[in-house]
Amino acid sequence: MSTSATEREPRTAGGPARRRVDLPSPLRHLLLAALALAAVAGLLLVTGDLTALRLAAVGYTMLAVAGLQLLVGGSGQVSLGHGAFMMIGAYTMALLVLRLPMLPLAGNLVAVVAVATVAGVAVGAATARLHGPYLAGATLILAVGLPGLTHRYHEVLGGSNGLTVRTAGAPPFLQGLVSGSEWKALVVWTAVVLGLAVLATVSTGRLGRRMRAVRDDETAAAMSGIPVGATKVTAFVVASAAGGLAGGLQVYVLGTATPSMFTLSLSLTLLAALVLGGIGSMWGALWAALAVVYLEIWLSDAVRAFELGKDVENNLPIVLFGVLLILVLRFQPLGLHGILQRLRALLRRAR
Amino acid sequence: MRTTTNTARRGPLAALLALALAATGCTGAGEVAETDGPDLSVSPGVTDDAVVIGTHQPLTGPAAAGYMSISRGAAAVFDHVNEQGGIHGRLIDYRVEDDGYDPARTIDVTRELVIEDEIFAMFGGLGTPTHGGVIDYLNDEGVPDVFPASGALAWNNTEEHPLTYGWQVDYTKEAKIQGQYIVENFPGQDVGYLFQNDDVGEDSQEGLDQYLTDEVVTRQHYESEVTDLSAQVAELKRSGAEVVVCSCIPAFVALAMLEAASTGYDPQWVVSSIGGDTATLQGLLSAFTEDTDAEGVPADTFLDGMLITSYMPRVEDPDDEWAAFFIDLYEEYGEGDPMTNTHIFGMTQAVMFAQVLMSAGPELDRQALVDALEEQEWQGPGSVPFSSSGGDHGGHQGAYVVQYREGGAVEMIQGPRVTDRDGGPIEEVDFTPLSPQELVFHD
Secondary structure, three states: OOOHHHHOOOHHHOOOOOOOOOOOHHHHHHHHHHHHHHHHHHHHHHOOHHHHHHHHHHHHHHHHHHHHHHHHHHHOOOOOOHHHHHHHHHHHHHHHHHHOOOOEHHHHHHHHHHHHHHHHHHHHHHHOOOOOHHHHHHHHHHHHHHHHHHHHOHHHHOHHHOEEOOOOOOOHHHEOOEOHHHHHHHHHHHHHHHHHHHHHHHHHOHHHHHHHHHHHOHHHHHHOOOOHHHHHHHHHHHHHHHHHHHHHHHHHHHOEEOHHHHOHHHHHHHHHHHHHHOOOOHHHHHHHHHHHHHHHHHHHHHHHHOOOOHHHHHHHHHHHHHHHHHHHHHHOOOHHHHHHHHHHHHHHHHO | OHHHHHHHHHHHHHHHHHHHHHHHHHOEOOOOOOOOOOOOOOOOOEOOOEEEEEEEEOOOOOOHHHHHHHHHHHHHHHHHHHHOOOEOOEEEEEEEEEOOOOHHHHHHHHHHHHHHOOOOEEEOOEOHHHHHOOHHHHHHHOOOEEOOEOOOHHHOOOOOOOOEEOOOOOHHHHHHHHHHHHHHHOOOOOEEEEEEOOHHHHHHHHHHOOOOOOOEEEEEEEOOOOOOOHHHHHHHHHHOOOEEEEEOOHHHHHHHHHHHHHOOOOOEEEEOHHHOOHHHHHHHHHHHHOOOOOOOOOHHHHHOOOEEEEOOOOOOOOOOHHHHHHHHHHHHHOOOOOOOHHHHHHHHHHHHHHHHHHHHOOOOOHHHHHHHHHHOOOOOOOOOOEEEEOOEEEEEOEEEEEEEEOOOEEEEEEEEEEOOOOOOOOEEOOOOOOOOOOOOOOO
């Protein structure tokens, strides 16, 4: 294997700067996942129900963005249709809960991942020959077209009112200890950190190296013996599965899936948030998810506090998001995570 | 050495993880355990001099233009009530949260209202897909869910949602009255349907089809995301429908009328209350005709002769006591925008809510509010009988029919009739609401 060109990781490609060699990467990621889950659980203990709901939103958004990160940052394919895979996951979850209420949640989530994977294979195989703007265009069709299916199959998918489901809350022996929302947030984060651990393992493993090789130069990668097409499809499938799982978790928390939640603007927001958070790192996905969930809430509170009026409130989040994105791209192409890394480097030098 | 510390650290966390997974693993995700009803003998948001109520409304985004007037109207009424000293000495603190008609945001703002604002009750939450996502939550938390603003049948289900009280006449009842009116007044004429492809269209057809059968020559639907009705209107015209029933929101009534006029098609329009706000339609029509061949054609020419089913006082009829009262009230407490029937929607809701708070008495808790709703004898301002008790939380029970005339007047051509949402008969009723002076809704 002549992967030596990519062995020395560029900083953009993510992964810790220093490799710890004592633990194999899956175990290391699982450990990190457990730590993250413990942190979230601790946070849930000291906050209320509303924060639990928003933390859960940060969780599933982060998973979706992390999947996109692997695709865009890792393999260099731009997808404008990531929201469509969230929609596939969301509707699969809703239908499973409605039609087969006896299935346990874990089973539902596995089924959701399976369906999203199949969809990813179908789309990825069709689009693997495309690259750059052509791939973006093809995935754009998905994001635009898929919500229309809910109208076409009105009886099954509920049209524009979508599907409303009710999922079980905390198990009986925990009732009184954790509220329904806190429990759901915990479940979401359990699934999210597991998903992230898988993504991180893929990203730092052989497949990740192959993806980056393909991203940097397809011809060189092919000449080094890397199956370019298969690598691209695999990246697409993994990203789709992550998006699907995120959508399924969203339905689990919100209890509703409507086409208006999965419009083109969702796909564009995910991509923009990824760039804002930092395209090269899993940590970027966390900042991106925080921005998606909290920016709008804080801004509309701020607008109301200063009494700037409805028109401002209507448009300010979008404008500010746009301005922030332009500034980040102009001055710090590696996003918020790049800024934080630079700060850390400065601190270390100062010490 | 290192490995052992890692294992030790990992142990409890792994156990926690395993526990969490095992717990979710064993029961069905969709099997929700039955619990005892929530405790209603509580009164969050209520102090000696105020009661906090909340609502979710689209104040931004595409739906805002059409529906912002509802919360403005309600706010004007509550201002008036507060000016008169409130209700049992309490001022109404009406908190409007913006959900942009996005179900995901509705869930967030509803929790914010319940958890942070500690609202006493949810009042007039707007929209079927939006409110549908929070109705379980409100009932589970024991928050009275009073008068959601939509005609979905789902609000009237006392088994599953005992704390939800519907308000708007549901789409099926209204459509039954439309169907009967068409059969009686346009016998033998061909009828076409144009409907929104969600519960509005579905429930409306269910009602219409009880009276119209062979007359129906075509059924056309639209999606609220697609603002082009040319294919639908062309098909209505081709099918030769002389009467078109439009179960549509205002924007699509206006689009359909414009499209029909531009192709020389002039059927008798029958429009549901949700789309029959002529003041809103006029605004939309003049906006849509801007920069087209029809620019400068008065909006009224499109609307002339339109039949509308209605269950509230109407702004076009200032001789009506309640309409006059609302117009004056909005002049004083409103935001200065032109008054529409959509404002009246919110104002009627607000008066009825204030009325029930009044009936609930000075010792206010959630149980008292629910009892008052169940026992209230409604006498207006709505123009038809109203139901909120005995397992029927259906709200307005029927509708009357008006015809709009160019120049801005409406004429009542069929008095109030009531019916149920199933196959029951339609009955004429003699119903006169109390006047604004007689009806007690503030101190």
